[in-house]
Amino acid sequence: MCVFCKIVKGEIPSYKIYENKNVLAFLDISQVTPGHTLVIPKKHYENIFELDEKISGELFKATNEIAKKLQKKLQINALNIINNNGPLAGQEVFHYHIHLLPRYENDNVKFNYPKHEFDKQKLEEIHKKILGN
Ligand code: AMP
Ligand code: ZN
Numbered sequence: 001m002c003v004f005c006k007i008v009k010g011e012i013p014s015y016k017i018y019e020n021k022n023v024l025a026f027l028d029i030s031q032v033t034p035g036h037t038l039v040i041p042k043k044h045y046e047n048i049f050e051l052d053e054k055i056s057g058e059l060f061k062a063t064n065e066i067a068k069k070l071q072k073k074l075q076i077n078a079l080n081i082i083n084n085n086g087p088l089a090g091q092e093v094f095h096y097h098i099h100l101l102p103r104y105e106n107d108n109v110k111f112n113y114p115k116h117e118f119d120k121q122k123l124e125e126i127h128k129k130i131l132g133n
Contacts, residue, residue, distance in 0.1 A: 004095035008042045018067070022055060023062040029100065032109060035074045035102040039063050045096045047085040063098050070102050080111075084133035 007014045008024055017037060018025035028036040039062055045051045051059075067073075067079055082099040084091040103109065 002044060002095045003093060004038075004040050004097065005044050008040075018062060018066050020058075020062065022058050025062065025066050025100075033102050033104060033107050034101075035076070036072050037066060037100040039066060039068065039098040039100065041083055041096055046094045047084065047091065048062075049085065051096050059098065063100065067100060070100060074102055076102040077105065080109075 001009075001011075003012065006012045007026060014026035016024065016026045018039070022042055023039065024042055025037055025039040028038050030036075041051070041055045041059060043052075043055070045055070048056075063081065067081075070076060070079065080099075080101040080103060082101060083097070085096075085097075101109070103131060
């Protein structure tokens with residue numbers, strides 16, 4: 001059984017901050033910033049490609065509520081939502097989860113995305129690929 005399924009079952013401890021029938025949220029064990037929270041479906045889905053769409057709606061609703069709770073209780077006004085799917089994307093725990101990362105002045109967290117300027121032809125090619133059969 002995966003580590004988050006064990007948390008759902010109460011077999012390993014966690015600092016829960018939200019719970020309903022299908023969704024659970026708890027503090028990440030390694031806090032990138034204070035209040036770093038994970039929101040998960042109680043049922044095991046490996047990643048977004050497997051996730052049930054009804055559950056994803058419930059998850060985002062809970063994520064929205066939790067973000068507002070963190071805003072109020074931690075007095076923050078900046079927050080990143082991160083979700084890694086697949087090893088190539090940096091996923092390490094293979095039970096779907098959304099990271100909520102409260103942001104603070106001088107917290108030293110930096111995202112280093114490369115940005116590529118694609119010309120019109122390249123963008124059209126990709127657009128066609130995604131929309132085509
Ligand atoms: P990811 O790289 O998106 O798969 O993130 C997995 C996250 O799960 C990491 O930030 C870990 O710190 C966190 N994590 C792993 N085990 C536990 C645990 N027992 N309780 C809380 N968070 C955990
Ligand atoms: Zn699991």
